[in-house]
Amino acid sequence: MADLRINFAGIKCPNPFWLASAPPTNSGAQIHKAFEAGWGGAVWKTIGAPVLNVSNRYGAWHYGRQRMLAINNVELISDRPIEINLHEIAEVKRAWPDRAVIISAMVEAKPEAWRDIVRLIEDTGADGIELNYGCPHGMSERGMGSAVGQVPEYCEQITRWVMDVASIPVIMKLTPNITNIVLPARAGVAAGASALSLINTINSIVGVNLDTLELTPSIGGKGGHGGYAGPAVKPIALNMLAELGKDEIVANSGLPISGMGGIATWQDAAQFLLLGASSLQVCTAVMHYGYRLIEDLCDGLSNWMDEKGFKTIADVTGKSLHRVSEFKDFDLSFRAVARINPDKCIKCNLCYVACNDTAHQCIDLVSPQGDLVSPLSYDVRSNGKHDAVETRPQPVVRDEDCVGCRLCYNVCPVDECIEMIELPSGRESITWSQLSEQQPVITEDWEEMKKYRDRVGIHIH
């Protein structure tokens, strides 16, 4: 069985899964319950400046019958009196010495305010501090949260104030509401932060109610942007995580990264690890299904690690980072085509319509007699299941025209029915970088490009 223990910037815990700073970590009672369920750590819901909340705080994005692919919220940081939070933090830490108890903090941009909050947190015995530079709503209007995270200089300044006084590890949490995620991360490195975490929530309006024409959710008739999180944001989070992993300054700093943004399953978790995370935070999935999710997060991850021969979380961390590349370095001669397995195909013909309407028109319909047929070509008097099933054509890919776009693979509802098969292109391996270095005229002039294509045998219909 794989060893799931981690030591994240000095913070130790039995598994890499922490509850993210959010409603699931609002109180000591909740975190006791979460730790009983098996969570490795918890980032306490942000404490700091005094706030008041509103109701109808959470919106959600559903797709079809799948509820809560993402949540959107305008809830602020903890609205419980700070002494109560501090008291409960101390209690939880005493009761759970082996778990990670990290306190998220956000106060006004004044050195004394940060100094005070750091001291209060350290007095509880907590394992670490997470600097909340991410909340995109409410707090940002008061100059906190993402108002800090969006300006690398502010991030650096405040983190320096904290590092000056902190004696426990400090994690700087990044907002994704920024053009280049690398810049605030570098600010964290410059300020001497112990670790980074990302992503916080994304600015969003989740919808408009079609009966009332009010925003969803409606706060007494008004609404506004809220922080967006959940499975739907995972690809954005993975990209930002990889960007940090590929940035020389951030990567060379050796700062560990706590990854989050849409982790709902152990597969998601493994992907965050592979792209460089060494601790993982979870929120929306738990808000959907409860703390019990931790069981399969650990169990599934552990089984997968055993299968793959990974012994520790550190073995997994960053394992796929070397594969993160850029378009200019992709092999232009790599060729893959789609292949539809007729034994698995249920003939829904979704691949056919997707390819022919919106992609590269390289799937044909072939009748059981082997003839090419058009869709909707049966006689109006033909009916019944036998006619419909026995005359139903089979979608077939024309290899020579398939550009390997992979759209059919993505729309196919049957697992392993469509495969992308590598075929020899007959061309020498070359990247766009190499091409523009070696033969720049081809990359600048369409006529030259045409000649080049003829020369190497690239035919685009």
Next chain:
Amino acid sequence: MESGCKDIGEALKEQLPPLTPNAASIEADRCLYCYDAPCTHACPTHIDIPRFIKKIATNNLRGSAETIFAANLLGATCARVCPVQELCEGACVLGSDHKPIAIGRLQRYAMDHAKQTGGYPVVKAAPTGRKIAVIGSGPAGLSCAGELAKLGHAVTVYEKRDLAGGLSTYGIIALREPVEVALEEVRMIEGLGVEIKTGIELGKDISIAELQAKFDGVVLSVGLGRTPRLGIQGEDAIIDGLEFIESSKSGIIIDIGRNVIVIGAGNTAVDCATIAKRLGAERVTMVYRRTDREMTCYEHEYDFARKEGIEFRFLSQPSRVLIDGGLPVALECLRVELGEPDSSGRPSPIYVEGSEFVLTADQIVKAVGQIKPAVSSLLGLETKKGFIAVDDGFQTSVEGIYAIGDCIRSRGAASTVMAVQDGKLAAMTIHHKLAQQPLTTGVV
């Protein structure tokens, strides 16, 4: 005979409840939205099924119902009575390794919504000044009348019975389709401007000459007749299956025997047996001269009958009804052996001499098909296997007289949805034909 009757309304109430909004939404979302979908091909009226289901998924129920009506005006009946296992659902791509989409029940959901909101089709075409008579108000006639009305024609439907709707009203057991659904469909067709005159029979209350003089076209959708005679002794004590079903739908208490025999093995026979069982018969036996392999009822109907506790006596040919005091007490049968295939492709029954045996019964119902339409000889129309012969455009051997529905079904299984499609296609043919002719009253 003892009356073992239960509350008909309760015993024969519609078997399947409507889908709840949640169930409909979950089911609709399961649909893959196939392209050029096999379910649509399999549907004789070619309803764009993925489209109407997608509209349920997006909560566009009005659009969903409109999609169904565009292909099939009798969507509410078809949603209930179609043998979906043989048609749309039987062709669903999810059926191969999972469970087909419940297309029939989703269609009913959309149709129920149309009924609740009055979201019925409307006539958008300008009046053409053409008049069409439709004889018979069953599914074929209503479909044809409605489609013609939508195209701007003035349509009058003549119905010999007191109520319109044909077999939907009188011949489908309430378990599958309550009378009210059929009558609501009649009202919907009337809402398109179709005039329905009940209690008028062709050849009795109105002549074909009168119709030909008054209308630009006449459409016969007269269906088929009663159950044919078996030609056995004591046959008058046997109840006609269609009448048996009809009485169960009328709401009038009917007498049900304790020991009921149903002769026949088609879908109507199963319906009769179901009624008898549900209304309190202790024992219901279906008697059929061939075996379960040759039964003409759908497989799912056979399964249903067995689950209802109905018994079967195969390889038995009724030969005599035994009567005591004017009432049946038993059915005498001959044992049957199966021989070479006959013209229907099924093994021919060979009656074994001297093999008589007796089945006790205090009520006997026969459902062994329907007699061919009498109207063909009345009007001197050419026939095919006894059915009215028509060309590809549903015209009979007489110019301007068309025929649709069960009365022309010389090939394949008669069904409501086939009748609806006939009506729709005939309406198109008539419409195109009339468009090419100058506007003068008289048969085309």
